[in-house]
Amino acid sequence: xxxxxxxxxxxxxxxxxxxxxxxxxxxxxxxxxxxxxxxxxxxxxxxxxxxxxxxxxxxxxxxxxxxxxxxxxxxxxxxxxxxxxxxxxxxxxxxxxxxxxxxxxxxxxxxxxxxxxxxxxxxxxxxxxxxxxxxxxxxxxxxxxxxxxxxxxxxxxxxxxxxxxxxxxxxxxxxxxxxxxxxxxxxxxxxxxxxxxxxxxxxxxxxxxxxxxxxxxxxxxxxxxx
Amino acid sequence: xxxxxxxxxxxxxxxxxxxxxxxxxxxxxxxxxxxxxxxxxxxxxxxxxxxxxxxxxxxxxxxxxxxxxxxxxxxxxxxxxxxxxxxxxxxxxxxxxxxxxxxxxxxxxxxxxxxxxxxxxxxxxxxxxxxxxxxxxxxxxxxxxxxxxxxxxxxxxxxxxxxxxxxxxxxxxxxxxxxxxxxxxxxxxxxxxxxxxxxxxxxxxxxxxxxxxxxxxxxxxxxxxxxxxxxxxxxxxxxxxxxxxxxxxxxxxxxxxxxxxxxxxxxxxxxxxxxxxxxxxxxxxxxxxxxxxxxxxxxxxxxxxxxxxxxx
Numbered sequence: 001x002x003x004x005x006x007x008x009x010x011x012x013x014x015x016x017x018x019x020x021x022x023x024x025x026x027x028x029x030x031x032x033x034x035x036x037x038x039x040x041x042x043x044x045x046x047x048x049x050x051x052x053x054x055x056x057x058x059x060x061x062x063x064x065x066x067x068x069x070x071x072x073x074x075x076x077x078x079x080x081x082x083x084x085x086x087x088x089x090x091x092x093x094x095x096x097x098x099x100x101x102x103x104x105x106x107x108x109x110x111x112x113x114x115x116x117x118x119x120x121x122x123x124x125x126x127x128x129x130x131x132x133x134x135x136x137x138x139x140x141x142x143x144x145x146x147x148x149x150x151x152x153x154x155x156x157x158x159x160x161x162x163x164x165x166x167x168x169x170x171x172x173x174x175x176x177x178x179x180x181x182x183x184x185x186x187x188x189x190x191x192x193x194x195x196x197x198x199x200x201x202x203x204x205x206x207x208x209x210x211x212x213x214x215x216x217x218x219x220x221x222x223x224x225x226x
Numbered sequence: 227x228x229x230x231x232x233x234x235x236x237x238x239x240x241x242x243x244x245x246x247x248x249x250x251x252x253x254x255x256x257x258x259x260x261x262x263x264x265x266x267x268x269x270x271x272x273x274x275x276x277x278x279x280x281x282x283x284x285x286x287x288x289x290x291x292x293x294x295x296x297x298x299x300x301x302x303x304x305x306x307x308x309x310x311x312x313x314x315x316x317x318x319x320x321x322x323x324x325x326x327x328x329x330x331x332x333x334x335x336x337x338x339x340x341x342x343x344x345x346x347x348x349x350x351x352x353x354x355x356x357x358x359x360x361x362x363x364x365x366x367x368x369x370x371x372x373x374x375x376x377x378x379x380x381x382x383x384x385x386x387x388x389x390x391x392x393x394x395x396x397x398x399x400x401x402x403x404x405x406x407x408x409x410x411x412x413x414x415x416x417x418x419x420x421x422x423x424x425x426x427x428x429x430x431x432x433x434x435x436x437x438x439x440x441x442x443x444x445x446x447x448x449x450x451x452x453x454x455x456x457x458x459x460x461x462x463x464x465x466x467x468x469x470x471x472x473x474x475x476x477x478x479x480x481x482x483x484x485x486x487x488x489x490x491x492x493x494x495x496x497x498x499x500x501x502x503x504x505x506x507x508x509x510x511x512x513x514x515x516x517x518x519x520x521x522x523x524x525x526x527x528x529x530x531x532x533x534x535x536x537x538x
Binding site: 049050051071072075076077078079083089090092095102105108110150154190 | 447
């Protein structure tokens with residue numbers, strides 16, 4: 001489904017973010033990418049979202065090299081990928097409802113579908129009572145749940161979550177991980193980056209460990225080992 | 227189907243733009259205030275240009291030729307001369323003021339000046355000659371008319387000269403000088419207005435760029451969820467248009483009391499030009515220019531500013 005084939009990213013001779021990274025993610029997998037800060041986890045996800053281009057190698061999504069696509073084609077790929085970030089990245093001037101509706105509007109969904117799906121997906125993340133609140137009126141955990149709702153509303157093929165629990169307390173971290181596991185159980189591929197040992201050990205799925213821009217371990221049912 | 231989808235997108239973009247404008251509160255207010263300053267400068271440039279044009283026109287209309295006739299000339303000869311002048315193609319009108327009328331006017335003008343009136347009484351006879359006031363169709367034609375009267379040997383039925391003096395040649399220097407001053411003022415006014423308009427447009431462009439700089443993170447998020455460039459840009463352009471519309475109407479409302487307040491002053495200072503009357507009689511034209519400029523500046527600056535943060 002996703003193939004990283006010898007992907008390198010060099011900003012200059014002394015700054016190598018990724019060094020010949022290769023791995024494959026299959027459908028319905030839950031893959032955690034771990035490693036210390038600066039290991040290249042976020043850069044890897046940026047490559048998948050076509051936010052950044054590799055210096056060498058290629059990133060394929062369903063047999064298509066993402067970085068050969070036009071802007072319009074990249075938009076279509078992004079609609080199949082749900083993204084969740086550490087800093088939530090919600091639209092501050094839109095309500096919870098509008099934030100989620102925006103992702104559906106961008107995908108050209110009709111009004112009737114938006115009106116029925118948005119409350120439904122908010123119920124899934126247990127935020128049905130915050131539908132008309134603005135992001136500034138929510139706690140960190142609630143914001144992250146809105147971000148997850150926005151990521152899954154278009155029923156994407158894959159969810160990528162870049163340090164989604166980085167700004168959360170243990171209780172909210174547990175909730176978010178449970179939601180991601182549930183999404184995976186329902187058939188969506190999940191790629192999670194984190195440096196939280198507890199999170200990785202509790203998931204008990206595939207773990208790719210990175211250090212200095214290289215993949216140093218790839219365990220089928222791994223733990224956080226560094 | 228395609229058309230329906232386009233309409234839906236347009237409606238969503240317009241709604242998002244409106245909410246963006248409304249919910250941004252202080253940011254929108256700051257943009258509107260800066261835009262009002264710019265549009266006031268543009269509006270003032272319209273008024274300055276009108277003042278200069280109308281003053282110039284009034285001044286041109288003030289130019290005429292007075293032909294002073296000798297005191298001994300008889301009315302029949304004068305009327306014959308009047309008819310002759312009227313037959314010239316360049317002449318618009320000729321007004322005859324008889325000796326008696328000239329004296330009456332003189333007395334009226336000096337009714338509070340006892341010494342002059344006394345001196346006139348002592349003379350016993352009417353010392354004033356009749357006059358012919360000539361207006362040409364075009365200001366440039368006065369010289370031709372004056373030359374015609376000067377060269378033509380105009381005599382009475384008894385063969386005596388009846389023209390005493392033609393005042394055009396005395397006034398010409400002053401008129402030309404004044405015309406040159408007004409022309410320079412017009413050019414200077416135009417250059418200054420243009421410079422001011424450009425500077426204020428630049429300030430507004432930068433203010434709108436700053437408001438969009440604040441939203442650069444939002445723009446990247448919108449693109450990350452798969453929104454197309456136009457779908458991201460649209461609401462910002464709508465917000466820019468709304469800033470222009472609001473600012474345009476506020477500027478027009480502000481012009482109402484200001485022009486009313488300045489109306490009397492301008493009327494006394496600029497030969498009958500009342501800025502308030504001008505504002506009222508040209509209201510829709512000024513409204514179109516001011517609001518149109520606001521909308522254009524708002525839309526174009528938003529379009530350009532968002533482009534900077536759009537990737538792909």
